[in-house]
């Protein structure tokens with residue numbers, strides 16, 4: 001016979017098995033599922049497993065056994081295809097007033113299958129204009145609805161919305177924990193350590209990098225940039241094209257995952273009808289955003305490797321034996337050059353987020369770096 005504590009521990013392992021490194025949040029959600037209030041706010045940078053956390057929580061809220069992780073209700077909630085779990089995704093750059101009105105309408109309807117419904121709203125930090133519309137529903141919720149709001153952060157203008165919710169913090173996963181998890185999946189420790197570093201605390205990114213065989217090769221490509229720039233614009237342009245197409249290749253695991261998701265949705269719609277599954281357009285928009293974010297993350301990781309390559313050269317100046325003869329006597333100039341190169345890379349990295357033209361940004365950076373001898 002198992003104790004009550006062990007019984008409770010079992011479902012969580014299945015419900016949240018896709019989430020790594022968020023044990024505090026999982027413990028809070030498990031406790032919350034036993035006696036839920038009307039709104040929860042999950043706060044943390046993207047890529048920490050927000051979606052599986054929200055879906056696992058929804059499963060725990062809807063499952064007749066409190067989240068067994070095995071029944072049909074749990075399965076569909078976790079797969080994002082349960083009609084009483086509605087996921088609201090913005091279509092444009094912000095959560096709009098129309099999105100918020102839809103949330104309000106949904107919150108008033110009765111659950112389609114069970115005793116409760118869960119409404120998950122993503123990117124609530126981008127809901128400044130929509131917030132006043134949401135507020136009333138959050139303050140006077142219909143009894144059968146539980147809100148799960150997701151936010152990268154809580155800007156000042158969202159403080160009122162946040163104050164109506166139980167706030168649960170998500171934290172970037174420490175590289176050591178990511179490395180151990182990767183080693184646990186069978187990855188060699190050296191590669192796991194390097195990949196964990198490149199994942200920047202994001203389990204989503206670590207998982208996708210692990211699926212992607214080209215990771216080590218792409219790092220090598222970025223590391224080779226300083227020695228391949230020969231001062232000509234032609235070399236810079238060719239290299240920019242090569243780097244972009246390698247970032248494009250890195251997207252393949254994301255695209256494969258997205259294709260799977262759409263296929264799953266298709267077969268579920270065939271079985272249960274279109275009305276029983278989420279709207280395709282919203283999912284496509286979200287997938288599109290994920291792909292763009294992934295490309296930006298990939299380029300940012302590449303920029304970090306490149307900056308490190310220049311930093312290594314800078315450090316090697318401290319050991320003059322390893323310096324090519326041609327450089328002796330111009331150490332000071334060389335230090336200035338390399339420090340300048342690092343600054344150029346870091347500035348370009350910071351610009352990635354708001355610059356929609358990655359190809360132009362990359363080429364401009366490489367042209368500036370061309371002035372630095374490899």
Ligand SMILES: [Zn+2]
Pocket residue numbers: 063064065066067068069070071072073074075
């Ligand atoms: Zn269940």
